[in-house]
Every structure is written in structure tokens, then in C-alpha cells.
Amino acid sequence: MGNELGHYLGLAALLFGIGTAGFLARRNMLIQLMSIELMLNAVNLVFVACNRWAPGDAQGQVFAFLVIAVAAAEAGVGLAVVINLFHSRRTISSDTIHSLRN
């Protein structure tokens, strides 16, 4: 029995769920950014796996490439924001940094 598409998609669903749980459960902003990266990687896995089972063109791989590029830009700006927050508030806990909430 070889690998099936369902195996890859089930694994991607599990990884996405783990990323979601990490984002909701943790209050450290760095860990939250890492959970976002987990979710983006799960979606990349779905794209590439579906492309493998429909190998006529490379659309899945192109999407995955663009997701990687956008994740790099987002990680760069997000980390710059986290550094600024740390230097002004001396904490990176999203529980204490909520001045926009009310």
C-alpha cells in the first residue's frame, strides 16, 4: 500500500489544528508567531499534495512558493513589531499588551 492523498491531508489537518491550539493557548508572542508558521506549513502541505495527485501543471507548487514568500515577509515585519514592543513595554505577553482592546 502506498501513500494516499488522504494521509497527507489528514496529517496537514492535524498540523493545522496543532498550530491553532498553540496560537490560542500561548501568550508569548514569539510562540504565537511560530504557531502561525505551523499553520502556513500545513496549508503548504495540502497544496503540494493535491498538486502531486493532479500533476498536469504546477499551480499547487506555485501557491506554496508564494505562501513561503509571504510568510517570510510577514515573519520579518512581525518580529520587528515584537522587538519594538519589547523595547517599549519590556514584555511580549499578549495578555498584558492590550491597549487597543477597549
Place this chain on the structure above:
Amino acid sequence: MSGAGSVVFVLCAAAALVSAVLTISARRPLRAAVALLAHMVALAGLYLTLHAQALAALQLFVYAGGIVTLFVMVVMMIGTGDSATGNASEQKSARASLLARVAGLAVALIFAVLMWVALGDNATRIPGLPDCDPTNGGQCDAFGGIAQLGHALFGDAWLPFELTSVLLLVAAVGAIALHAERRRQPSTQRLPTSSLLASAPGSTESGLPGTASTISHRDHRQDP
């Protein structure tokens, strides 16, 4: 091929799952970053089982070699003390964190069920990976190679590609602008470089004492 492919898939999938759980449950951010690195490498292995070798290489270069490195550098800058990393406030109620974990598991199950329903028979009827014989007409040969990805990026998907390069430029400029905004604010953490120059022990004796004194005068004038 299918036996070895299954073994590699199971190994990489287990590694990806374990490292993902370690990433979200690590107490210290540096351990989470190392677990994230292992997760990226496991995903590159999964892309290789899917014959997408160009994306596997890109994943290693950009994600593992770029983004995770950026995370590690930020962890180095922010520090790993308890008050700095927000660990002190992680002791939210056990009920809330349990709720978050249940929500994550529910999201995973909902997505798995949705994909199962959407795929229908296609999830299990296809016996395995398409056979990549060289005699298969060449379509499977080109899959996942850099030639196919390059043709697609510079052919059909040229507009998203160009927009992505603009996005990366904007992100780089934005990150620098955020830092420049911080530097303009009076801050107690900036090094007093002018006093360092003025109090350097050898500056008044050696070489050019005139320039040393003018440099210190110039810096004192620039102090706000």
C-alpha cells in the same frame, strides 16, 4: 518504491507531529525555535516523498535557513528571562488553556472531516503516488523539478511573482522604518557613544589630539 516511500512518509510525519507539539508546548522560546526547525526539515522530507524537490530545497533555504534563523536572532535579542518572555503571565487559568487545546483539536477534526467529504472517493481510491516511469510520457518526470516551477512562475504566474517581490521589498523597508521610528524616540537604552569617545584614555595622548578634541566637541553639540 511504495514500501520505502511509506516508511519515509511515516517517519517524516511522526517527526513533523512531534516537533509541532514541542513547538507549541515549549516553555522557553529557544526550544520552540529549535523544534520549529526540526518541523521544517520534516516537512522538507514530506515534500521529497511527494517528488517536489524544488519546493523541498526552497523550504530548507527560506524557512529553515531564513525564517527560523530570524526567530532565533530575535530570541537572542529579547532574552530568555522569565519576565522578558512573558512566562510569568502564562499561568492563565488551566481551564482556558484546556479550552484552547480542545479548540485546536476540534479545528483539526473539522478540517479532516471537511477534506474527507470534499475528496470523497479520491482520498482512498487512488492506490498511491502516480508512477514515475521514464516511459510514462515524461509528464511525471518533470513534476517537482525546478524547470517546471520556473516555467510556471515566469510564465503563467508572472504577476503574483512580481507582486511578491514588491511585497518583500515593502516588508524590508517597513522593518527598517519600525527600527528608525524607535531610534528617534529618547531612550535610556542607547549607548552613550559621545561620552565613550571623550573618555577614551589614549585619545588625548596619541596621534592627533586636535582631532580627538574636535570629535568630542562635535558629539557634545549633537547631544539633545
